[in-house]
Amino acid sequence: MLVLGIDTSCDDTSVAVVEDGTKILSNIVSSQDVIHKKYGGVVPELASRRHLEIINFVVEKALKEAGIKLNALDCIAVTRGPGLVGALLIGMMTAKSLAYVHDLPLVGVNHLEAHIYANFLEFSSLKPPFVSLVISGGHTDLIYFHDFDQYKILGRTRDDAVGEAFDKVAKFLNLGYPGGPVIDRLSREGDAKKIRFPRPFLGKSFDFSFSGLKTAVVNYVVSRKENNSAADIVAGFQQSVIEVLTAKAINAAKEMKVGKIVLGGGVSANSALRKYLKTQAKKNRIKVYFPALCLCTDNAAMIACLGYYKMKKYFKDVKNRCFSLQQLDLNVEPNLKIEENFSL
């Protein structure tokens, strides 16, 4: 089954073609970083306008790279939420137009759920149950993935998402945008043990809170007690974040009695987290799955992959196109939650 995936949930315009949920034929990601850089964060209106300008070119490029024509597709999958409403609408309208004109079934998927499915693209033997940590610019969710479409939220952030904390700390230190990759790189030159920032564990709760940690970094810099370098500061901040994420993910896996932790979202590209979590999990005989770096951050291959699984489960006969028109009343859901288990 050939699925065209479209994602315009935030500031990347992405279109991919994936065969049978595993084989990536193309995965085009057009980044808007240069547009938003000068503001130190995503400007929603600018994001929507840029999506609109380039979405058709990105669709064309994805098809060309995959070496297929639109009439060879079996289905179109598009992100219906969560995300920025204006940005989501561009992807949704594009998907609906293509589905209508080419008489294809259309499936709307949850972007966070797709971040987890990025792992199914790579690890064909991965099977639930497992604990999943979705860590991105907008979300920090610890999820018990019991089976396909059976999720339980164990905890989530009470304030800033973890990627947001990386971005805000980088912005405060004038390090550039997006902050996560910059802090990841700069931390390698610093000493993570030099400055000990608080570890926001919130007792035994599986919830997260990174806003206080971000303020602790700001207060430290403002008071400038010692003359530590930016590399030491960000390395100390990053260490605090990864210790909290790691401890909670491992505790959750133990509590749910599963031997697997599956990561997803932009922050799972963090090199220090990948190393630390793997080492700690091994000590507890837990296996950790991370998507390849290019599949951690936003991309449409993961949308097409999830679309494939939804199609297989809910639309028995894909070639029977009788569902296509019904799906044209799909709408975007900017605040869609992963446990709102209605992704079609």
Ligand code: KG4
């Ligand atoms: O999943 P994603 O591409 O978009 C959202 O759905 O939000 O995640 C983007 C977030 C940004 O906050 C970015 O700073 C962070 O992921 N990020 C990282 C790294 N690469 C991207 N954070 C820490 N270390 C990284 N290497």
Ligand code: ZN
């Ligand atoms: Zn994302």
